[in-house]
Amino acid sequence: MKVLSKDKLETVFNRLAQESDVYVPMQRGEQSGFFSFLTYDAARDEIALDILNTYLPPKNIILPQTEKMYSFRQEGTKVNIEEVYEDSQPKIIFGIRGCDAKAVECLDMVFLTRGYEDSFYKSRRENTVIIANACYAPGPNCFCESMGIDPVNPRPADVIIRDTGNGTLVWEAASDKGKKISDQISEFLEEKDVKLPEAKQCQRQVAYDGVAEKLRDMFASPVWDKLSEPCQNCGICTYLCPTCYCFDIQVKSWGEEGYRFRCWDSCMYREYTQMAGGHNPRETGTERFRNRFLHKLEFFKERYGTSLCTGCGRCIIACPVGIDITNIVDLIKEVDAGA
Amino acid sequence: MMDIANKIKEIAKKLLESGEIDVFIAWEKGNFDYQTRPFFARTADDVEKIVFDEYSVHNLANFLLKYRDGKEKIGLVVKGCDSRGIVRLLEDSQFQRDRLYIVGVCCPGMKDPLQTMKDNSGLNKNPAADSLAAKCKSCIQPNPVIYDELLGEQQNPGIEGERFARVREIENMDAGERYQFFAGVLSQCIRCYACRQVCVACNCRTCIFDETRPQWVGRETSIEDNMMYHLVRASHMAGRCIECGECERVCPVNIPLMLINQKLVKDVSELYGPYEAGMEYIEGAKPPLSTYKENDPDDFI
Amino acid sequence: MHKCDCNPLVPDIVEVIEIVEETPDVKTFNVKSEKGVPFDVMPGQLAMLSLVPVGEAMFSVSWQEEKEYLQFAIKRVGLMTDELHKIDVGQQLGIRGPYGNGFPVEECKGKDMLFIGGGIGLAPLRSFIKYCFKHRQDYGKIQILYGSRSYADLCFKEELFEKWPGQKDTEVFVTIDNPEEGWDGHVGFVPSYLEEINPDPAGKIAVTCGPPIMIKFVLQALEKMGYTDEQVITTLEMRMKCGIGKCGRCNIGSEYICLDGPVFNLAQLKKLPPEW
Ligand code: SF4
Ligand code: SF4
Ligand code: SF4
Ligand code: SF4
Ligand code: SF4
Ligand code: FES
Numbered sequence: 001m002k003v004l005s006k007d008k009l010e011t012v013f014n015r016l017a018q019e020s021d022v023y024v025p026m027q028r029g030e031q032s033g034f035f036s037f038l039t040y041d042a043a044r045d046e047i048a049l050d051i052l053n054t055y056l057p058p059k060n061i062i063l064p065q066t067e068k069m070y071s072f073r074q075e076g077t078k079v080n081i082e083e084v085y086e087d088s089q090p091k092i093i094f095g096i097r098g099c100d101a102k103a104v105e106c107l108d109m110v111f112l113t114r115g116y117e118d119s120f121y122k123s124r125r126e127n128t129v130i131i132a133n134a135c136y137a138p139g140p141n142c143f144c145e146s147m148g149i150d151p152v153n154p155r156p157a158d159v160i161i162r163d164t165g166n167g168t169l170v171w172e173a174a175s176d177k178g179k180k181i182s183d184q185i186s187e188f189l190e191e192k193d194v195k196l197p198e199a200k201q202c203q204r205q206v207a208y209d210g211v212a213e214k215l216r217d218m219f220a221s222p223v224w225d226k227l228s229e230p231c232q233n234c235g236i237c238t239y240l241c242p243t244c245y246c247f248d249i250q251v252k253s254w255g256e257e258g259y260r261f262r263c264w265d266s267c268m269y270r271e272y273t274q275m276a277g278g279h280n281p282r283e284t285g286t287e288r289f290r291n292r293f294l295h296k297l298e299f300f301k302e303r304y305g306t307s308l309c310t311g312c313g314r315c316i317i318a319c320p321v322g323i324d325i326t327n328i329v330d331l332i333k334e335v336d337a338g339a
Numbered sequence: 340m341m342d343i344a345n346k347i348k349e350i351a352k353k354l355l356e357s358g359e360i361d362v363f364i365a366w367e368k369g370n371f372d373y374q375t376r377p378f379f380a381r382t383a384d385d386v387e388k389i390v391f392d393e394y395s396v397h398n399l400a401n402f403l404l405k406y407r408d409g410k411e412k413i414g415l416v417v418k419g420c421d422s423r424g425i426v427r428l429l430e431d432s433q434f435q436r437d438r439l440y441i442v443g444v445c446c447p448g449m450k451d452p453l454q455t456m457k458d459n460s461g462l463n464k465n466p467a468a469d470s471l472a473a474k475c476k477s478c479i480q481p482n483p484v485i486y487d488e489l490l491g492e493q494q495n496p497g498i499e500g501e502r503f504a505r506v507r508e509i510e511n512m513d514a515g516e517r518y519q520f521f522a523g524v525l526s527q528c529i530r531c532y533a534c535r536q537v538c539v540a541c542n543c544r545t546c547i548f549d550e551t552r553p554q555w556v557g558r559e560t561s562i563e564d565n566m567m568y569h570l571v572r573a574s575h576m577a578g579r580c581i582e583c584g585e586c587e588r589v590c591p592v593n594i595p596l597m598l599i600n601q602k603l604v605k606d607v608s609e610l611y612g613p614y615e616a617g618m619e620y621i622e623g624a625k626p627p628l629s630t631y632k633e634n635d636p637d638d639f640i
Numbered sequence: 641m642h643k644c645d646c647n648p649l650v651p652d653i654v655e656v657i658e659i660v661e662e663t664p665d666v667k668t669f670n671v672k673s674e675k676g677v678p679f680d681v682m683p684g685q686l687a688m689l690s691l692v693p694v695g696e697a698m699f700s701v702s703w704q705e706e707k708e709y710l711q712f713a714i715k716r717v718g719l720m721t722d723e724l725h726k727i728d729v730g731q732q733l734g735i736r737g738p739y740g741n742g743f744p745v746e747e748c749k750g751k752d753m754l755f756i757g758g759g760i761g762l763a764p765l766r767s768f769i770k771y772c773f774k775h776r777q778d779y780g781k782i783q784i785l786y787g788s789r790s791y792a793d794l795c796f797k798e799e800l801f802e803k804w805p806g807q808k809d810t811e812v813f814v815t816i817d818n819p820e821e822g823w824d825g826h827v828g829f830v831p832s833y834l835e836e837i838n839p840d841p842a843g844k845i846a847v848t849c850g851p852p853i854m855i856k857f858v859l860q861a862l863e864k865m866g867y868t869d870e871q872v873i874t875t876l877e878m879r880m881k882c883g884i885g886k887c888g889r890c891n892i893g894s895e896y897i898c899l900d901g902p903v904f905n906l907a908q909l910k911k912l913p914p915e916w
Contacts, residue, residue, distance in 0.1 A: 027463070027464035031527070031592060032463060051462060052460070052462055054462060055460070055591075069649060074692055074732075077730045077732055080653070081650060081653070115884065119648065120649065140460065219913040226379075229379045230378070233536060235532065235536075239531045239591070246888035247881070249696060250554075252557055253694075258693050261559060262649075263559060265887070267889070272889050274879060275878070276719070279852065281915050281916070285405070294913075300894070302894035313460070317456045320537060321377050322375075324370060327370070551718075551719060
């Protein structure tokens with residue numbers, strides 16, 4: 001086995017950072033998230049490969065919250081598109097967990113299949129290397145196994161790292177991109193036999209089987225009224241979700257110049273479906289709440305063949321009123337579909 | 340607290356059974372000992388689930404906005420800060436007093452289940468000790484100011500140390516330092532608007548941030564747009580924030596919003612006061628910045 | 641000029657070559673690019689127009705005139721359309737598309753056609769109506785039923801009153817909501833006029849577009865007259881931003897209206913959650 005000693009990590013990051021923007025899980029103040037190693041400040045940040053996962057998902061690396069698309073200039077009646085900002089800067093996501101890796105796969109399905117390829121996403125994604133961190137001890141809110149993920153074999157991944165718990169990481173290249181990266185840092189990798197920890201099962205299990213199918217008949221069910229009652233439509237669950245991909249397109253202009261950009265949006269917001277003429281197909285908070293859960297659990301599965309929830313547990317942790325998607329799945333299982 | 344919880348249940352049951360109210364808003368237990376969450380009881384059976392414990396931190400007054408256009412009568416439990424939220428809604432004519440049955444509880448201070456969820460999630464390298472919620476450490480009014488029934492014994496304000504110490508610290512910075520400070524914290528904002536959603540003082544039907552004709556505040560997560568968001572929201576909170584701390588509590592990226600709110604509380608009180616928002620309900624009374632006179636000497640607006 | 645032909649979210653540039661005032665709040669814009677039409681469109685397809693510094697909005701293309709220009713009939717309903725109504729000939733706009741499935745022009749071949757429109761809803765139908773006239777031998781009898789609030793609010797008057805009625809085997813029925821001086825035509829709402837006309841469903845396809853409330857009653861009327869769900873086609877409106885099935889907001893159930901729609905027959909619609 002190829003093994004990387006953890007005390008060489010910073011040196012490895014420095015090496016990789018010569019060519020790529022390396023995103024590393026860090027604790028930054030009260031936040032944990034994937035931050036660029038270029039912004040690493042030892043006085044403020046702690047590298048956090050040893051925590052379960054980061055509170056902020058890594059999705060902004062391939063789908064930035066705000067992304068400039070193109071700039072333009074309008075002089076009199078004439079308009080020119082000046083520059084298109086496709087980002088091809090090589091990136092490495094170091095230490096992504098199985099749930100978030102699967103989320104990248106969901107984003108790939110959205111942005112790269114079904115009729116159109118999204119060029120902005122594509123150029124980012126093609127230049128991104130995924131180094132995934134196998135999970136041997138899922139946390140109290142993880143339920144990725146129930147969503148079809150094997151936490152010790154994260155996919156998609158270019159490299160899989162496995163923490164032995166003894167100051168070393170097992171390093172497995174899992175793709176051509178991964179082999180290239182391995183070559184770049186080969187001088188830090190030793191050949192060694194190490195013992196891996198025993199994989200623990202997720203403490204939370206949820207019976208997702210059959211839920212998508214059952215939900216088909218539950219659009220008009222009164223359960224949504226009851227379930228959504230405590231929801232404040234705050235949108236935290238969608239912004240912190242590694243798979244939520246909805247975006248808005250907006251413009252900023254001053255004088256003759258400006259640029260168009262896109263930014264995350266959420267189906268929890270009223271404005272999201274508000275039409276110029278005044279009609280809003282999802283006027284109430286309950287309708288918006290329902291859309292979120294149906295999209296996660298039913299619609300996405302119908303369209304792309306997999307659920308849009310990967311079981312990362314972030315929405316459970318961060319919801320200010322304690323709404324828990326696993327409780328909702330359980331309840332859906334229980335209720336009589338017609339009722 | 341068990342006592343109080345039992346009394347709340349008794350009251351809720353009586354009100355629901357007699358048909359005096361349609362829904363009773365309180366708390367229930369979630370999946371963990373430390374997870375207490377808002378709960379909406381509509382039947383006597385539901386009432387069995389009601390709890391009131393050291394994690395009943397949420398300001399339930401905000402939920403009244405869900406029912407503002409209806410006719411339902413609502414019972415709810417409020418602590419000191421939450422009760423000021425009710426005054427806020429009544430002063431803003433967002434709710435009618437006679438649709439409410441208010442059960443006030445004198446509050447000994449609460450812990451925040453959201454913080455505890457985070458600390459126990461494994462996603463935080465430096466979990467905090469399970470202690471009193473930040474807002475309770477600057478609480479000036481633990482006892483409800485408006486209620487139909489009052490439970491528990493009068494409590495002393497939980498405020499620790501000098502009230503505006505942190506505000507003074509920022510005031511004493513020079514302009515450059517202050518800008519750096521705010522640029523630093525506000526650049527973290529992900530503009531989810533959760534702080535607005537949970538706020539009783541944010542009760543406009545169409546919020547300026549959702550307005551699209553014209554769009555007043557850009558939606559980029561840039562320092563300019565983020566500052567604009569926070570400046571506008573802060574100015575709308577002046578004289579209206581009742582210091583329930585919900586905004587800061589729910590913020591997913593820990594923006595110190597109470598620092599901004601406290602500055603406003605302090606300034607409004609110094610300039611137009613002494614004044615503390617929502618401390619008593621007097622029919623027709625308005626907070627200092629909510630009145631308008633035609634002969635106002637200032638021609639702004 | 642830097643222009644990337646491969647990026648579906650970056651617009652081409654077109655110029656407005658003619659503006660026609662249809663009604664007090666509807667104008668028709670003819671636009672062309674350097675090469676003529678920026679892209680080919682089928683009836684019922686959509687395009688994202690942008691007044692570049694102001695905003696983008698999705699419109700149904702109301703006609704493609706050969707390789708010359710595209711035509712959009714646009715009603716003033718919001719910020720972007722307000723601004724569009726202020727521009728003059730010569731203004732350059734951004735455009736991207738074509739989006740959506742469009743009307744099933746092939747499947748309708750050999751059928752009698754019944755078009756039922758209300759207000760600005762005639763704009764998308766018009767592309768199909770004109771297509772039928774252009775390929776007149778492929779379609780049977782054509783009936784057009786159109787209504788608006790008042791005479792002034794009727795779009796495409798020249799076609800309605802002069803061009804279309806003169807076509808072979810074609811009937812045009814026009815109605816306005818309330819009586820009005822100088823109007824000796826039919827008065828009343830579209831759905832009730834439809835029931836009066838009572839067009840026989842045999843061998844016919846009905847295509848309808850208009851305000852949601854009109855559509856609702858038209859669908860009921862058609863059902864009463866014996867039209868099957870497969871015989872009834874409509875085109876939906878949702879808020880759209882990307883047009884390419886990525887941004888999420890135009891979904892009804894698992895379908896994205898910008899990509900899988902906007903045209904559906906009633907049988908397809910009934911399988912979707914009732915959010916339309
Ligand atoms: S985080 Fe919770 S309260 Fe906020 S929108 Fe999501 S489910 Fe609703
Ligand atoms: S829905 Fe919740 S648990 Fe599922 S992937 Fe999103 S944040 Fe994670
Ligand atoms: S849940 Fe809502 S915000 Fe998330 S991807 Fe689906 S529609 Fe978009
Ligand atoms: S601004 Fe914050 S503390 Fe003030 S009332 Fe609103 S939620 Fe409560
Ligand atoms: S809750 Fe926090 S992150 Fe969200 S908008 Fe408010 S300050 Fe920003
Ligand atoms: S408009 Fe973006 S998905 Fe349809």
